[in-house]
Amino acid sequence: MSGIKVGVLGSQGKVGQAIVAAVENADDLTYTVGVDKGDSLEFFTDTETQVVVDFTHPDVVMDNLKFLIANGIHAVVGTTGFTEERLDIVRGWLSENPGVGVLIAPNFAIGAVLSMRFAAQAAKYYESVEVIELHHPHKADAPSGTAYRTAELIGRARAEAGVGRSPDATTEELDGARGAVVDDVRVHSVRLAGLVAHQEVLLGTAGETLTIRHDSLDRASFAPGVLLGVRSMAGRPGLTIGLEELMDL
Amino acid sequence: MSGIKVGVLGSQGKVGQAIVAAVENADDLTYTVGVDKGDSLEFFTDTETQVVVDFTHPDVVMDNLKFLIANGIHAVVGTTGFTEERLDIVRGWLSENPGVGVLIAPNFAIGAVLSMRFAAQAAKYYESVEVIELHHPHKADAPSGTAYRTAELIGRARAEAGVGRSPDATTEELDGARGAVVDDVRVHSVRLAGLVAHQEVLLGTAGETLTIRHDSLDRASFAPGVLLGVRSMAGRPGLTIGLEELMDL
Amino acid sequence: MSGIKVGVLGSQGKVGQAIVAAVENADDLTYTVGVDKGDSLEFFTDTETQVVVDFTHPDVVMDNLKFLIANGIHAVVGTTGFTEERLDIVRGWLSENPGVGVLIAPNFAIGAVLSMRFAAQAAKYYESVEVIELHHPHKADAPSGTAYRTAELIGRARAEAGVGRSPDATTEELDGARGAVVDDVRVHSVRLAGLVAHQEVLLGTAGETLTIRHDSLDRASFAPGVLLGVRSMAGRPGLTIGLEELMDL
Amino acid sequence: MSGIKVGVLGSQGKVGQAIVAAVENADDLTYTVGVDKGDSLEFFTDTETQVVVDFTHPDVVMDNLKFLIANGIHAVVGTTGFTEERLDIVRGWLSENPGVGVLIAPNFAIGAVLSMRFAAQAAKYYESVEVIELHHPHKADAPSGTAYRTAELIGRARAEAGVGRSPDATTEELDGARGAVVDDVRVHSVRLAGLVAHQEVLLGTAGETLTIRHDSLDRASFAPGVLLGVRSMAGRPGLTIGLEELMDL
Numbered sequence: 002m003s004g005i006k007v008g009v010l011g012s013q014g015k016v017g018q019a020i021v022a023a024v025e026n027a028d029d030l031t032y033t034v035g036v037d038k039g040d041s042l043e044f045f046t047d048t049e050t051q052v053v054v055d056f057t058h059p060d061v062v063m064d065n066l067k068f069l070i071a072n073g074i075h076a077v078v079g080t081t082g083f084t085e086e087r088l089d090i091v092r093g094w095l096s097e098n099p100g101v102g103v104l105i106a107p108n109f110a111i112g113a114v115l116s117m118r119f120a121a122q123a124a125k126y127y128e129s130v131e132v133i134e135l136h137h138p139h140k141a142d143a144p145s146g147t148a149y150r151t152a153e154l155i156g157r158a159r160a161e162a163g164v165g166r167s168p169d170a171t172t173e174e175l176d177g178a179r180g181a182v183v184d185d186v187r188v189h190s191v192r193l194a195g196l197v198a199h200q201e202v203l204l205g206t207a208g209e210t211l212t213i214r215h216d217s218l219d220r221a222s223f224a225p226g227v228l229l230g231v232r233s234m235a236g237r238p239g240l241t242i243g244l245e246e247l248m249d250l
Numbered sequence: 251m252s253g254i255k256v257g258v259l260g261s262q263g264k265v266g267q268a269i270v271a272a273v274e275n276a277d278d279l280t281y282t283v284g285v286d287k288g289d290s291l292e293f294f295t296d297t298e299t300q301v302v303v304d305f306t307h308p309d310v311v312m313d314n315l316k317f318l319i320a321n322g323i324h325a326v327v328g329t330t331g332f333t334e335e336r337l338d339i340v341r342g343w344l345s346e347n348p349g350v351g352v353l354i355a356p357n358f359a360i361g362a363v364l365s366m367r368f369a370a371q372a373a374k375y376y377e378s379v380e381v382i383e384l385h386h387p388h389k390a391d392a393p394s395g396t397a398y399r400t401a402e403l404i405g406r407a408r409a410e411a412g413v414g415r416s417p418d419a420t421t422e423e424l425d426g427a428r429g430a431v432v433d434d435v436r437v438h439s440v441r442l443a444g445l446v447a448h449q450e451v452l453l454g455t456a457g458e459t460l461t462i463r464h465d466s467l468d469r470a471s472f473a474p475g476v477l478l479g480v481r482s483m484a485g486r487p488g489l490t491i492g493l494e495e496l497m498d499l
Numbered sequence: 500m501s502g503i504k505v506g507v508l509g510s511q512g513k514v515g516q517a518i519v520a521a522v523e524n525a526d527d528l529t530y531t532v533g534v535d536k537g538d539s540l541e542f543f544t545d546t547e548t549q550v551v552v553d554f555t556h557p558d559v560v561m562d563n564l565k566f567l568i569a570n571g572i573h574a575v576v577g578t579t580g581f582t583e584e585r586l587d588i589v590r591g592w593l594s595e596n597p598g599v600g601v602l603i604a605p606n607f608a609i610g611a612v613l614s615m616r617f618a619a620q621a622a623k624y625y626e627s628v629e630v631i632e633l634h635h636p637h638k639a640d641a642p643s644g645t646a647y648r649t650a651e652l653i654g655r656a657r658a659e660a661g662v663g664r665s666p667d668a669t670t671e672e673l674d675g676a677r678g679a680v681v682d683d684v685r686v687h688s689v690r691l692a693g694l695v696a697h698q699e700v701l702l703g704t705a706g707e708t709l710t711i712r713h714d715s716l717d718r719a720s721f722a723p724g725v726l727l728g729v730r731s732m733a734g735r736p737g738l739t740i741g742l743e744e745l746m747d748l
Numbered sequence: 749m750s751g752i753k754v755g756v757l758g759s760q761g762k763v764g765q766a767i768v769a770a771v772e773n774a775d776d777l778t779y780t781v782g783v784d785k786g787d788s789l790e791f792f793t794d795t796e797t798q799v800v801v802d803f804t805h806p807d808v809v810m811d812n813l814k815f816l817i818a819n820g821i822h823a824v825v826g827t828t829g830f831t832e833e834r835l836d837i838v839r840g841w842l843s844e845n846p847g848v849g850v851l852i853a854p855n856f857a858i859g860a861v862l863s864m865r866f867a868a869q870a871a872k873y874y875e876s877v878e879v880i881e882l883h884h885p886h887k888a889d890a891p892s893g894t895a896y897r898t899a900e901l902i903g904r905a906r907a908e909a910g911v912g913r914s915p916d917a918t919t920e921e922l923d924g925a926r927g928a929v930v931d932d933v934r935v936h937s938v939r940l941a942g943l944v945a946h947q948e949v950l951l952g953t954a955g956e957t958l959t960i961r962h963d964s965l966d967r968a969s970f971a972p973g974v975l976l977g978v979r980s981m982a983g984r985p986g987l988t989i990g991l992e993e994l995m996d997l
Contacts, residue, residue: 195454205444222955457720470706693952703942
């Protein structure tokens with residue numbers, strides 16, 4: 002048994018189970034213990050756990066973090082619900098325990114993070130940009146949160162660079178054909194049986210196009226991002242927000 | 251010099267020039283003469299032309315056809331504006347000259363014809379189907395005529411087979427995100443600098459998807475369809491409507 | 500309880516379980532019983548099963564079919580290993596029980612069947628055709644059996660139509676760059692973590708391309724094809740080979 | 749008339765004509781004069797040209813640069829054949845004229861430059877990576893120079909990060925199916941009528957894939973990159989190698 006000692010909060014949920022499996026499969030990591038509803042957080046101190054992954058619930062995540070930081074345990078957090086107020090509280094705890102690193106990220110799929118970054122970087126070099134997101138037909142919202150966020154990042158990059166709106170000579174449109182508009186970027190949502198979660202950013206200028214496509218085929222797709230967080234936190238004290246901060250881009 | 255003798259009406263237009271070039275490049279065809287505004291149709295009889303390609307104008311195409319049919323010359327017609335009334339007139343002329351073959355087709359791009367056919371055939375075997383068409387940003391209408399027609403063919407095939415609407419759990423939609431609706435089929439229109447004319451039909455059911463994509467990169471894409479018409483007409487007397495009738499599908 | 504009564508041979512295997520679930524989810528079908536190693540085939544006659552699905556093993560499938568046909572039960576068979584000799588034996592049994600229908604098919608993924616059919620139909624209308632198949636990196640053979648079969652069908656269609664080899668001016672090739680050759684068709688095999696089973700047939704001629712892509716994202720993708728077989732067999736006595744025979748193409 | 753004054757060397761060639769047109773279409777640039785074989789380079793000084801674009805020939809490019817640098821004119825160079833020795837000579841001239849900026853780039857298609865950069869950045873976060881390049885069938889070399897270069901950049905990024913070879917369980921391969929190998933990266937070359945110049949980098953890890961695709965549909969695709977160079981050189985004295993240096997990546 003060697004390597005970084007990793008524990009998991011919410012280890013019996015779907016996501017938690019996948020993380021436990023990923024940790025157990027990694028040669029440089031050792032799984033210590035899972036803590037679920039009703040279990041004591043002291044399981045982590047008892048097992049000398051160094052990093053804890055938290056995919057739990059907004060109701061309990063703050064108590065979890067308070068305990069972990071106070072005990073010198075690094076944290077990788079995928080739980081949602083972090084307002085600026087909450088982040089400030091976490092920063093306060095960390096200032097009292099300056100050796101501890103905490104990563105809070107809304108999206109652990111490396112491909113989604115890379116897609117957004119690349120799209121934003123490329124956006125100002127192209128006349129036109131549109132986003133197509135494609136999901137299974139059980140999804141309630143259109144466009145997806147990731148597509149919405151991607152369009153915002155593209156829109157902001159173009160506004161900062163002073164690039165105008167994508168050209169569009171449409172004068173006769175059947176209602177909805179040209180998609181939704183987010184920050185001057187057209188976004189199209191496809192819902193199709195057999196799909197999982199997919200997104201394409203299309204960029205075009207005279208004579209050429211660039212397409213950045215991300216396909217997420219199963220839930221395991223967040224695991225590599227979580228492991229990147231686990232491996233990085235010991236060497237990165239303080240609060241880190243967003244997986245992209247750990248990537249060399 | 252050998253092979254089928256082919257003449258071209260409107261030989262100096264963009265499309266006409268491309269057809270002349272395609273005929274000249276084909277080993278089994280011989281280009282005889284082009285007839286443009288102001289030229290006499292008798293150039294075709296003088297040169298013993300066997301098949302004439304007509305990409306002209308609704309105002310003159312009927313006079314052209316009357317002459318060609320009366321003189322025993324087959325015709326391949328891409329000119330638009332054929333109402334049922336006009337088609338009946340052509341049928342009348344053909345009944346008096348039963349050896350002559352005339353092809354009238356709205357679309358000579360083989361890939362567009364195949365895409366529509368395949369999409370319609372596959373449509374009833376899938377739970378879901380959507381259409382994405384992608385064009386240059388100078389296009390005035392959205393969706394494209396081809397996408398509209400494709401959706402109609404898909405919708406009709408599904409209705410005939412008693413297949414229901416594609417499943418869709420969307421409850422929160424940013425206006426336009428889910429595209430336009432044509433015969434219960436969602437159609438999305440992308441307009442992007444650098445593109446020409448492209449279309450994807452996406453079909454999906456449990457665990458699998460089928461995508462039929464057609465990319466038309468330049469105007470030459472109608473040439474193979476025109477040549478297929480030219481080669482077929484001598485052996486196909488009477489009126490043929492639509493390139494698909496000549497294809498072995 | 501109503502609808503066609505369906506039993507499953509090999510009901511506890513991975514594929515069998517998926518078929519049982521698909522039958523149970525279909526309104527017009529009723530699941531009767533599963534028969535696994537050690538169980539009696541008479542479970543099917545006891546439960547008045549009308550159609551049995553067999554995804555078992557070449558060693559036992561002939562005994563299964565003999566029993567089913569003798570008892571007037573239709574069969575849908577995905578088990579492999581059917582030589583011409585074996586097919587003749589099945590035909591013999593069926594001639595003695597002329598009301599029984601048996602479907603034997605190597606591939607039940609509707610999308611794979613459609614892809615092959617469409618590729619073969621389109622092949623003669625295009626100058627060029629190539630196949631790219633993309634699979635998970637645990638696959639032992641390259642190209643996949645489906646890609647090999649697809650290339651054979653394309654090659655045969657082109658040979659019958661007298662279409663020559665796809666043009667290729669390559670004079671300097673890094674070994675392997677241009678892929679494998681199956682019946683004059685280039686086939687490329689991609690192996691990538693994160694993929695499942697995918698195939699693209701690319702067809703091209705002057706100014707346009709047609710792409711037929713099939714994505715199979717999970718094992719459930721054979722279920723719709725099996726159900727199509729189950730629903731068709733009562734009305735289709737005798738031996739049917741290949742799912743495409745049941746499809747209206 | 750206002751804006752940066754731009755001249756073109758080789759203004760009557762295919763590429764030169766496209767550059768002249770692009771300059772004339774840009775509001776912030778003014779086209780001064782073209783210099784072709786037999787013309788005097790003094791046309792540029794006579795017209796107070798500020799930046800000259802050179803897409804000529806290795807035989808004449810050094811004389812062109814010597815003149816331009818000596819006369820305080822910035823240069824954007826797409827001509828090939830720059831060895832380290834030649835670059836050193838250019839650096840020498842520039843050290844004597846420290847206000848002058850020269851850009852020498854092997855590839856002015858922004859999408860190609862971005863594709864390579866993004867592929868190299870993403871390469872170390874994925875278990876697997878392969879490259880597919882697709883071109884018209886008149887191309888002599890396979891893989892393309894861009895695909896070869898892309899694979900090298902990916903291979904180098906993975907080697908530096910200590911990422912191992914992409915997993916591959918292939919044990920039975922039809923010769924060539926798995927493509928060519930460049931720096932441990934598989935590269936596949938498709939040649940298809942109807943295509944122009946296209947490239948896909950596929951990256952995959954557990955449950956997800958990222959695809960970066962570049963489509964170059966006509967020769968105009970280098971124009972935006974050339975204009976980016978023209979606009980940047982006045983503010984960037986000295987030698988710049990590669991368009992990516994001007995991009996904010």
